[in-house]
Amino acid sequence: MAKQLHDKSTRGKSLSSEEQSLLEQWYAFQDDAETQTLAKSYDETRITILQTQVNTAFIQLMTVTKRIQEMMAENETLKGEIIQLHNQLVQQTTLSLAK
Structure with a gap:
């Protein structure tokens, strides 16, 4: 559902307050996942x-x-x-x- 909300938002369509809140939570989750992935892949020796x-x-x-x-x-x-x-x-x- 978050991807659908993201698609809707990027197409300039209006989101309800609840949808906007869900989308922002999903963005935060995606940012955290990306940060963790980058942290794991950082290797000074490499x-x-x-x-x-x-x-x-x-x-x-x-x-x-x-x-x-x-x-x-x-x-x-x-x-x-x-x-x-x-x-x-x-x-x-x-x-x-x-x-």
Whole structure:
């Protein structure tokens, strides 16, 4: 019945004083149940373990990111060398054909 009263209330329909009182009691009961559930699920050790896992993952991510940046820089260097070698090959081919 409380869910029906909640539905009625959230749809903007009027509740009698008795219905409103029942609904408020139900809300209080739901709040207490939620508080108890949250209190049971709070575990400092678990939170510490999760934080350590997050920190470890972050360090790994930073390491991989740094390596990717290094590889990108190496790739740019290699691209430049390839362009130089290509240009040398073109020059040598042009000179050979001109002879």
